[in-house]
Amino acid sequence: DQQVKQNSPSLSVQEGRISILNCDYTNSMFDYFLWYKKYPAEGPTFLISISSIKDKNEDGRFTVFLNKSAKHLSLHIVPSQPGDSAVYFCASSKAGTASKLTFGTGTRLQVTL
């Protein structure tokens, strides 16, 4: 039972364009959502998060949108840069669960020149 799904295993975007990574969840108890970025042979690095009381959070080139009714969130990267090429994981957590995270399977983003 996969509670967090990233249905696109890979995405290729040209440098300077927008990258949109998507994530769906099934558990309505999730109230906090995070995006992590992972380079090969390194640990995941926290990128941006959003609480369920918001529908948008922005940090520089990165914006996360949350649609609670659709149980869907997305990460927008504008403009995309070659250094953004990595695997992006969506993760969710529920209040009162020791901040345990449930991860999606990841989307590999490649930003081409």
Next chain:
Amino acid sequence: NAGVTQTPKFRVLKTGQSMTLLCAQDMNHEYMYWYRQDPGMGLRLIHYSVGEGTTAKGEVPDGYNVSRLKKQNFLLGLESAAPSQTSVYFCASSYAGRTQYFGPGTRLTVL
């Protein structure tokens, strides 16, 4: 400030051997976690700890044990390694907020 560190970075074991993975954090975080990542899958929680002297099971705890004798350290043990435990293991810590910070990982191969 080294953040979260993991020892060793790589290890090869034979089936039935035992080993301990060490995770250390210098951020005074209360919560610590062990995950494994397998090809085509997200990270899955093995065990976690909400404070010194406490541990709890995660999603995939079978075949692993943990200990948190000191606040800054979280040990993951494999008593009798199996090929199914070949994976990349990540440790993470959190202050008791919602954001976890990860170590660089340990790549374990069990032959």
